Amino acid sequence: MKFYDCKTAPSPRRVRIFLAEKGVEIDSVQVDLAKGEQFSDAFMKISPLAEVPLLVLDDGTVLSQVNAICRYLEEVFPENPLCGRTPVERAQVDAFNGLLQMNGFMAGAEAFRNATPGFKNRAMPGPHNYSQIPELAERGLLRLDNLFADLDAHFADNQFFMGDYYSMADISGLTIVDFAKWVKKFIPENCVHLQRWYDQVNDRPSAKA
Amino acid sequence: MKFYDCKTAPSPRRVRIFLAEKGVEIDSVQVDLAKGEQFSDAFMKISPLAEVPLLVLDDGTVLSQVNAICRYLEEVFPENPLCGRTPVERAQVDAFNGLLQMNGFMAGAEAFRNATPGFKNRAMPGPHNYSQIPELAERGLLRLDNLFADLDAHFADNQFFMGDYYSMADISGLTIVDFAKWVKKFIPENCVHLQRWYDQVNDRPSAKA
DSSP, rough: OOOEEETTTTHHHHHHHHHHTTTTEEEEEOOOOOTTGSSSSSHHHHHHTTTTTEOTTSSSSSEHHHHHHHHHHHHHHHSOOSSSEEEEEEHHHHHHHHHHHIIIIIHHHHHHHHHHHGGGTTTSSSSSOBBHHHHHHHHHHHHHHHHHHHHHHHHHSSBBTBTBBBBBBHHHHHHHHHHHHHGTOOTTTTTTHHHHHHHHTTTTGGOOO | EEEETTOOOHHHHHHHHHHHTTTTEEEEOOGGGGGGGGGGGGHHHTTOOOSSSSEOOTTTTEEESSSHHHHHHHSSSSSSSSSSHHHHHHHHHHHHHHHHIIIIIIHHHHHHTTTTTTTBBSSSSSSSOOOHHHHHHHHHHHHHHHHHHHHHHHHOOSSSSBBBBOOHHHHHHHHHHHHHHHGTTOOTTOOOHHHHHHHHHHHSSSOOO
16 A cells, blocks of 8 residues: 655645554655646656545555545554444544534635645646635635634533544644634634643643644 | 435535435435525524534434434444445545545535625635635536546446445435536536446436435
8 A cells, every 4th residue: 555645734634644543654655746747747647636645555546535535544454443342433533524624624725725826727736727716715714713612612521532532523623723723713712612622632742644 | 313404405405315325214304495494583592503414313413524423323323334345445435525625516516605695794604704705616616527537537448436335425426417507517418437436326216305
């Protein structure tokens, strides 16, 4: 297996933390998104969507998308389950990941890509070019405010996303809070429960991945 | 189990088609989104996010989000697998679903919610209000054009999303093509492969669900 990574990007970091929590090491290749390496002919042969992370299996099969890659890794390395321990938990982790994808990563990406000069025609990831929409950058920031408030309420009664069970949802959440810093959004002072959760997951050795 | 449904909405339809393909029947409750029933106190006690579909288990556990619900149903009713038959296939179906969620459902929702007078402050689903952004409606239409072209290229070489295996990704895709009609986007005449695929999946009895 080979893992196509980008050390500076939030999505591949989720896979790195996942692997660190599993204690699994996989050969990796760095793709420099800042230099546009994802659009090179060589890379787009592997990934027509020009995206990282990717997991390329020994038979050449290419797996894309964070949640799909981690789902596969969970099946291949079932010890220390991070995607849920029962059918119900697996659905709940999946649901948190879906919400965090929409209300966290997409919100952060809206705020970042629609307001950063270097992304002038690159307001969305992927192979198609889209113009920036300044109002969408503003809405992205507002959505992050709402997410932080919603998460604070959740963590008032829960140690982690899934009660006392650390899961993939915590990995997604941690990565979003750190990604939000790119657009100068930090956990508000009054969100003490969210801050407590963040400190806890950020203190795990995997967070350095 | 009880399934909270809305006959007119695209997301719950994915679960209905999934159940029809499985040949499984579950008691359902209709939530009238057009009348705002999702914001009633009774419903928001079940779903603080004011969303359908929901699956409520016999012990009261509430499962939300289409992909998570179907993932659970697949584990409970494993016959006729729709989410993949191997770890690799499960990751691939998951990846298609993730892409279709972002580039199909979100694109359609952007186009629809940002241009429909009745959604004035409801440009996004969920409990928070967001103003409409007319440019985002335009971008949503453009994204659907790009999706149709991308899918047409895919179906030039593939009977279904997953080669000759009908899966949850086909259910997602079918529902998106029908949802796109809400914003007057139809499969372009030159997308003959996409049209061939659509006719095939739309002819299955489950499509009427």
